Amino acid sequence: MNNFSFQNPTKLIFGKGSIAKLATELPADAKIMMTYGGGSIRRNGVYDQVMAALKGRSVVEFGGIEPNPQYETLMRAITLARQEGVTFLLAVGGGSVIDGTKFIATALKYNGDPWEFMVDPSKAVDAMPLATVLTLPATGSEMNNGAVVSRKEFNEKLAFHNPKGFPQFSILDPEVCYSLPKQQVINGIVDSFAHTLEQYLTFNTQSMVMDRWAEGLLQTLVELGPKLVERHDQYDEVANFMLTATMALNGFIAMGVPQDWATHMIGHELTALHGLDHGVTLAIVFPGVMSVMRREKFDKLVQYAERVWGATGTPEEKAQAAIDKTDAFFRSLGMKTRLSEHGVGQETIDFIVDRFRKRGWNLGETGKVTPERVAEILRERM
Ligand code: NZQ
Ligand code: ZN
Numbered sequence: 001m002n003n004f005s006f007q008n009p010t011k012l013i014f015g016k017g018s019i020a021k022l023a024t025e026l027p028a029d030a031k032i033m034m035t036y037g038g039g040s041i042r043r044n045g046v047y048d049q050v051m052a053a054l055k056g057r058s059v060v061e062f063g064g065i066e067p068n069p070q071y072e073t074l075m076r077a078i079t080l081a082r083q084e085g086v087t088f089l090l091a092v093g094g095g096s097v098i099d100g101t102k103f104i105a106t107a108l109k110y111n112g113d114p115w116e117f118m119v120d121p122s123k124a125v126d127a128m129p130l131a132t133v134l135t136l137p138a139t140g141s142e143m144n145n146g147a148v149v150s151r152k153e154f155n156e157k158l159a160f161h162n163p164k165g166f167p168q169f170s171i172l173d174p175e176v177c178y179s180l181p182k183q184q185v186i187n188g189i190v191d192s193f194a195h196t197l198e199q200y201l202t203f204n205t206q207s208m209v210m211d212r213w214a215e216g217l218l219q220t221l222v223e224l225g226p227k228l229v230e231r232h233d234q235y236d237e238v239a240n241f242m243l244t245a246t247m248a249l250n251g252f253i254a255m256g257v258p259q260d261w262a263t264h265m266i267g268h269e270l271t272a273l274h275g276l277d278h279g280v281t282l283a284i285v286f287p288g289v290m291s292v293m294r295r296e297k298f299d300k301l302v303q304y305a306e307r308v309w310g311a312t313g314t315p316e317e318k319a320q321a322a323i324d325k326t327d328a329f330f331r332s333l334g335m336k337t338r339l340s341e342h343g344v345g346q347e348t349i350d351f352i353v354d355r356f357r358k359r360g361w362n363l364g365e366t367g368k369v370t371p372e373r374v375a376e377i378l379r380e381r382m
Pocket of ligand 2 (some may be wrong): 278
């Protein structure tokens with residue numbers, strides 16, 4: 001097992017009717033900026049619940065944070081927050097609203113152009129306090145300190161972590177997910193599955209508890225996935241999904257294990273260049289990473305095939321089953337898992353490989369996902 005230190009300061013407030021708890025959780029004297037997305041919260045009653053809980057408070061609103069939050073939009077929020085003397089940020093939405101709000105929180109404590117800490121994340125060291133009301137189980141952003149922000153003029157989508165960027169608390173009411181479009185539920189299942197694999201499907205480090213926890217999350221998603229695609233208005237099913245998504249990326253399954261993240265880094269490029277949803281990109285790329293990195297990941301592929309999919313046969317057959325079953329699972333949810341199905345071709349592969357070369361990126365748990373192997377991975381997924 002690798003050495004590690006672990007701390008997660010986010011208070012998780014979970015369950016029916018828990019949005020009302022905002023009234024007591026928010027600091028009494030805060031000047032609050034409530035951030036949200038394109039308006040889903042106005043249609044599904046979440047806005048009204050939040051506003052009822054914020055009654056009598058000093059609140060300024062900033063709506064319009066788009067999926068894959070954009071630098072330009074967030075810069076407008078920063079100007080508003082400064083004008084209004086905001087002291088606390090409340091994000092109400094999915095991963096995009098929460099990530100955008102983490103960017104705002106970091107920028108408000110940063111001297112200089114905020115894009116600097118996107119390019120060099122070691123510069124993100126302080127943040128205004130923030131909290132969240134989560135409306136979409138997927139990213140884990142509600143209980144981690146990471147964020148991903150896009151900048152259209154550069155066709156870039158970059159991630160950063162801020163040690164002070166954890167939400168102080170996050171409210172998770174499964175009932176607010178009933179209004180999700182089906183595609184967002186599918187995206188969320190694939191995203192949380194991929195988060196778990198990024199921290200599990202590496203090489204064996206004898207972190208036995210982490211392995212079993214990760215396998216538990218994967219098995220839960222395999223069991224719940226088809227039910228949620230069918231309908232997502234059954235409280236316990238949605239509640240279990242919501243908790244799984246949070247647990248998949250809040251640091252709990254990362255203790256003592258190496259981490260991969262190559263799929264995510266490649267996927268971010270597909271979103272930046274073609275606007276594909278984050279979850280969609282992961283469903284395309286992950287089976288390719290498994291296939292091209294088969295030798296490096298062999299023992300874990302076999303273990304995953306046995307324990308999550310009940311595969312039998314020789315080790316080679318099990319490793320192949322791991323790849324095939326993963327692709328088939330994503331497809332069974334309704335995902336298209338090939339680049340050609342999204343009209344993405346060789347030109348994009350060349351662009352991404354060239355960009356990774358210029359950035360000097362060698363990805364994966366051992367840095368063996370070189371730009372050449374990224375090309376192989378993407379060609380395999382045509
Ligand atoms: O904008 P509104 O109108 O709210 O609509 C949103 C949006 O159109 C809608 N939605 C959210 N909750 C809803 C709802 N519609 C109806 N009912 C509800 N309850 O769903 C659409 C997608 O929302 P978005 O926030 O973009 O989705 P998601 O939560 O999947 O977030 C994706 C973003 O998170 C980043 C991704 O790269 C992407 O930018 N990630 C963040 C991570 C992190 N911070 O740790 C890790 C992830 O790997 C990921 O990279
Ligand atoms: Zn993700």
